Amino acid sequence: MSTALETHDLTVTYDKKPVLYGIDLEIPQGQLVGIIGPNGAGKSTFIKSVMGVLPVTGGWVKVFGEPLAKNITRVGYVPQRGSVDWDFPVTVMDVALQGTYGKLGMFRRVGKKERKIASEALDKVGMLDYAKRQIGNLSGGQQQRVFLARAIAQDCDLYFMDEPFVGVDAATESAIITLLQEMRAKGKTVVVVHHDLQTAPEYFDMLMLLNMRLVAFGPTSEVFTKEILQKTYGGKLTILSEIATEAAKNDLTKTHSKTP
């Protein structure tokens, strides 16, 4: 089984505060992976930095064995629903079409083929009837479905999804999980930021437990244990975060790279 995502010593600081610290990870292909951890553990930061949306302070990321830039069209990203302005004057169809821009490039015209891809994607999530609606007039669950349709239209091999289950109704939640399973059946890898511990073991093949550092990563049956969960959610490592903050403030990483 080959690797979909590999990170080595991934460190991300944001506003001079460390959010992720030395993450080593190898995610095999064809898995549904959940990222869990307490609030502020750096779950979203992890996928944003892997996607190149946030700059990485240290370490590296490889996607399908190569730097991200080489395989960028094979990787899809579904941001948090709250991260965009839902008053923005675009329609459901427009958003689904955005998924095709990655392969189409920024300047080539949207043609019949792209419209077909977008319509099919919308159909798959049951939103085709709403294609002409403005996105602000949708419910939370519907908005999330539109985002998923956009991801489907991207047609990637590796997906990162940021909290797709937040604020959606039960029907949408089960529709999403069916969709994710379908994707896995096609050999795609899906990495999902999740924060419901109840459903985590049921939804995901593998879990990544994150709290500033990687506490554990492995098959759900192995890592979803009381002990590891306690480690992840239990008391924050105050010294680690203090010292890492101090180091980030002093740009200590830069200092180091200059010394032999």
Next chain:
Amino acid sequence: MMFDLIALTLIQKALLAATLLGVMCGVLGTFVVVRRISLVGDAVSHSILPGIVLGFVVSSALGMNRNPWVIFTFATLVGLLSMLTVRQILATTRLKNDAALGIVLSGFFGIGLFLKRSLRPYMESAGGLNDFLFGNLATIAEADLKAIFIVAILIVITVSLLLRPFILISFDVLFAKTLGYPVKLLNLVFYSLLTVTIVVSVQAVGVVLVSAMLIIPASSAFLLTDRKYHMMWIAMGFGAFSGLGGCLIANSFDDVNVPNGATMTLTAAGIFLISYFYAPNHGILAKWSKQRKLERVVRNENALKQLYKSLGDDAALEKSVTLSEFASMNRFSEKEALSRLQSLVKHEYLTVSGKLYKLTSSGLTRAMQLVRNHRLWELYLTNQADYPSDHVHDDAELIEHVLDEATVKQIEAELGFPSEDPHGQPIPKPQPSREHA
């Protein structure tokens, strides 16, 4: 001779007004900067223009030529109206904060310019109206000065009476609410004071640049201190200095009429530039030199650690090393090795006699501390933070230099006072140096 005297008193008047305004803007500006409403201040200051024009017209209708109280009243009313409009736009439409401010700022200002030209026939004299755009203290009248003086004193008194609640609602609104403060009323008072401050300052600085006097001195103060009262005092000082300096600079041009607003803003900007670079903790240079210093420390301490390790952990004090030995141990060039050694001698970590370098006891202590810090941190990362043990060395190489004794004690306690690191190496227990005692 007599003309000279009049000129002198005029300048004195102008200076007095400029200083007062600077103080007033400094006080209110402190709140504006910490509450992050700088651009609200800017919007209000542009928006009062129609009020000023109406003030001129009404003064004329009442048979007076530019009565400051009438102008202040209308400008304040229009300023409050502009803020109300921003609130209404935000409450009833999907437009966001920046758009609402932009619409009100430019729309009101446009109306002001429209009225300024179209209502000219209804003004006794439109002279002086242009001074409100960019500020001019050279023409300030006795009545204006008196009005500014009275209002400035009222503002300072009100703010000093309400200082504590104002600070509370600026820093922690929720806490203020739980304490039962009438937050809405306090905000109303605050915004009214802000509007009045802007209105009164406008004659000196002009509608376009009055926000500079609110924002820039307070921002400079923000770079210089972490304490809110200090910040307010410093902002007041900078405000007064900018007002005074700007006024003097504008007056120093003999033949051209230089707007006071521009010179005051530039004076304030000059102070900000100095704070930006030289502020003790938050200035660019301070941060830069701190960084350089740390780099030097890391370089020296790494050399010290190498020396200590190569001398053998035991009895390191008795042995000594030559320059070429040290260079070959570290694969340094002789030149580089020499500069490292000399810098360690300077820090009294080494003594040199002839060609032989020896550790001093403080050098030994520091070296042992570094090794201890390194191994403790490795242990902490593996045991407490679940990092694999082959993954912690690089990090410890950095962290060993910044761990202080208090943190070390904390780590030791958390780890149960260990004696070995994850690689099985002993963790040394250095005694604090007594050499200097």
Next chain:
Amino acid sequence: MSFIEYVLTRPFAGSDNGLWYLLMAFSVALPCSLLGCFLLLRRMALIGDAISHSVLPGIVFAFLLVKDLSSPWLLIGAALSGLFVTVLIELIHTKTRVKQDAAIGISFTTLFALGVLMVSVFVGKQTDLDIDCVISGEMTHIIYYDSVSLFGKEVPEPLLISYGVTALTLIFLLIFFRVLTLSSFDAGLMASFGVNPKVVHYLLMAVLSLVVVTSFQAVGAILVIALLIIPAASAYLCTHRLKVMLLLAAAHAALSSIAAMYIYVSFNCSISSAMVVAGLGLFCLAWLFGPVDGLIWKWKRRYLLAETYDLADRDG
């Protein structure tokens, strides 16, 4: 003279140049209104304000060198200082703890003050570049410039330049429409496609500086923000479609230019302030009657709702 004839000829009654003024007003308002839509959607209205204030020192500096208000060097000077202010804002708020709003305020007031000082000290009264022009521009002065013969008409040069810039803006928007839309809606997705949203940002700022400086002579450095934001905001209140919003903003630009001519001849004010007053009037109409956000519809809905509850109460 019939009423209709009176209405049609009114703006052009005073002088022979009314048509030139109208065309100039529209050519300034149109690119502003279109760019303004993207500024509004990117929540950058106040950055637009900062840039429009900050181009002043660049314009004055270039003017002092070449002594010609229609020289392309002014464009370069303005674009440079427009870019400089965005850099300055970044330098202040990323390198120190001063927050972004204060950083914006510090940067643009300082640059603007510098410009005002340069105008008052170095630029003589006899030129067009005086304090009044900085504030509200002098659209009527376009006829004092050289003119170019076009289709048998003598067309003032500034008008042609302005239409040139308008055409450039339109081409830019056509080519980059999708890029601008996506980076405004979801910069994260854009970045994940490997397109750096910062590049788009600076490109937009460069075009904005260009438009601001060409409109400088006609509307000054301050009122241009009204031409940027008010049409976009009015259009935003009326529609949920981006393309419709752009069309409506353009219509707003046209209508307010026309209405401004009537205000100008009736009240003897500057054309630029007349454009703002007209634009603000249209904004108020959109605020009241806009199909999406109109207050009237909201009140009506609330009234109907209250009536339904009343009926329900009576029935129960």
